[in-house]
Amino acid sequence: MTLEADVIIAGGGSAGLAAALASARGGARTLLLERQTKLGGMGTNALVHTFCGLFHPDVSLPWAWLNAGIPVEIGQAMMERTGQSAPDLMGKVYVLRQHPSLYAQIADELCAAESNLTILTGSEWTDLHRDGNRWQLDIMTRGAKRQLKGKALVDTTGDATGARLLNPEWCQQTESARLYRPAYICAFHGMTGTHDDGWRLQIGAMIVRAIRDGKLPPEAMGAGFRDSPFAGETFLTVDLEAGQGEWDPFDPVKRARVEREGREVALALWSFLRAEHADFKNCPPPMLPTKAGIRETARYIGDYVITGDDLGLSRRFEDEVALAGWPMEKRENARGPKFRFFDEPKPGGIPARCLFRQDVPGLYFAGRCLSADHEALASLRVMGTCMATGEAAGKLAVDFASRC
Ligand SMILES: Cc1cc2nc3c(=O)[nH]c(=O)nc-3n(C[C@H](O)[C@H](O)[C@H](O)COP(=O)(O)OP(=O)(O)OC[C@H]3O[C@@H](n4cnc5c(N)ncnc54)[C@H](O)[C@@H]3O)c2cc1C
Structure with missing residues (x-):
């Protein structure tokens, strides 16, 4: 059985959720594919419980949203449901505490409101092909194989799955000893x-x-x-x-x-x-996550690889599609983070070129597997920033699909 769409979003974490909403709202018939049963990625299944990267990095000023659009929509919904009127100031950063169960609920409600959007959970993306000018994904749902066909594909699996399936030269991976x-x-x-x-x-x-x-x-x-x-x-x-x-x-x-x-x-x-x-004394056994939290795996090499120095210098780009404000939180061992803050408390730009390769038309990537070096990833991987890059990739994919 084959399902067809204009845009396929593979991976329903923070980046994929935002990409799917942006795509469906842009008028594209959208399929969102997820291997787990809940949307939200690490923010639900691994119980990651704070949204970082949602706010402007200058904590000498009152808190302010950094990226307009879906990050604000999700952040505000979380504030309403948890009864928080402001983020927490933790040292030199603003952070919003989030609840994994409420994140899953918010994700469900936002998706259910989009008539163009079909959600496929419990489904694993296993292979990728090019069929004429369509992407064809093989998926497995409880042992049953199925195909998805789409004009544009957004990889938000966090693992650069598309590159690893089709052409490993499109992706990069940090050596084991330094992986977060x-x-x-x-x-x-x-x-x-x-x-x-x-x-x-x-x-x-x-x-x-x-x-x-x-x-x-x-x-x-x-x-x-x-x-x-x-x-x-x-x-x-x-x-x-x-x-x-x-x-x-x-x-x-x-x-x-x-x-x-x-x-x-x-x-x-x-x-x-x-x-x-x-x-x-009164604690019952703790509630365990669906899976351990994985901070770093593989990411794409796009037309631009954003670096730690770009972020450290708060560089801005003509083609930027989102802003980063979270410090580079490097976790190369289990003894806590090493922070590299931006030289000045100003946001850095994320160019559109980090979300695609011109030699592979119709393929976009966002979230934890966007095109960045190891140091820049330490900032860009946080959920608030993943929502922003996901939304940007979803919009690029709609634009591409509308021209096909
Ligand atoms: C321990 C830990 C603590 C963290 N702390 C924070 C924090 O405090 N604040 C913060 O903002 N960020 C934090 N992060 C980072 C953040 O949680 C992740 O980087 C972020 O969730 C990445 O979002 P994403 O959408 O790119 O990927 P993910 O959240 O990983 O989502 C990817 C989704 O794709 C799905 N998927 C993958 N492969 C397939 C496939 N083949 N088929 C179908 N579906 C697939 C996965 O099941 C998953 O749901 C933390 C991360 C970890 C691990």
Whole structure:
């Protein structure tokens, strides 16, 4: 069975959701393909719980949205549903706490309002071909093979899947030892007390002592807590070394190890803290994510590869389609981030040329797999920026499809 559309969006995370909405609203018959059952990508399935990159980087000014359009629409919907009237100021950045369940709900509602948009969840993109002037994608849904055909294709899988299927020369990958590390996030419920920086330091010191005394595994060193917008709920993030130089996010055996290790550490922390700290005493076992959070895999080489220096200098481009404002948050080990802030608190431009290759007409890419170097990715991969590049790629794809 073949499904036809003007525009196919592959991958329903922050970038794919925005691309699909932009495409459908632009009048194109749009198919959005997603392997999981929820839209939202890492923001729902991996329980990533803050929207970064939504705001202007100058925190000496009152907070302001950075990119108009779908990022604001999603950000505002999240603020309304979580009861937040403003983002949090965390050091030198504004951040919006988001709730993964509400993100899935917002995504569903926004998509349901678009009559041009068809959602295909639980479906894996497995192959890519060119059929005349159409893209043909093979997909698998519970063992059944199907084809999708479209005039334009937007790859928002985060993994540069299209390039890896059709021509690996279109994509780049950082060496294992420097790949941004994966992390495992889960949600603790029934928490009591207030959880400020002093509390986080106290918990950190307890964890260090427990590792030294053999009561917790060494991997618990990468643990950090951040409160949800809802009372009694706290998210635990455990950054994992994942074998450092051995880490390969495309190796299923290594992926399985990361999932197992994440669960083991999260549940060891739950048992330990429940016994040792009053704030955790009433916590049932934590809610686990659908999958571990993967920060970096492969990305495209487009007509322009945006660099860390471009962002550091807040460079602007004639063909820019979105703005970046989040600092380069490099996580090459599990010992916390190393930040490179922009030299001045001014946004940098993201050129349209980072979202396509002129020698491959009708193929666009956005989100975590856009064309950037390793350092620039540390800024551009955050969800607010992924929404903005996704929206831009969706618009480019509609324009292309309308000319076919
Ligand atoms: C541990 C961790 C913490 C983070 N913290 C933050 C934070 O605090 N704030 C922030 O803004 N960002 C944060 N990020 C970054 C951010 O979550 C991601 O970079 C962002 O979600 C990328 O969006 P995306 O749409 O490009 O990709 P994703 O969110 O990864 O979505 C890609 C989608 O494509 C689907 N897909 C992939 N391959 C296929 C296929 N073959 N067939 C069908 N579907 C497919 C996937 O299932 C997924 O839903 C964090 C990331 C991690 C891992």
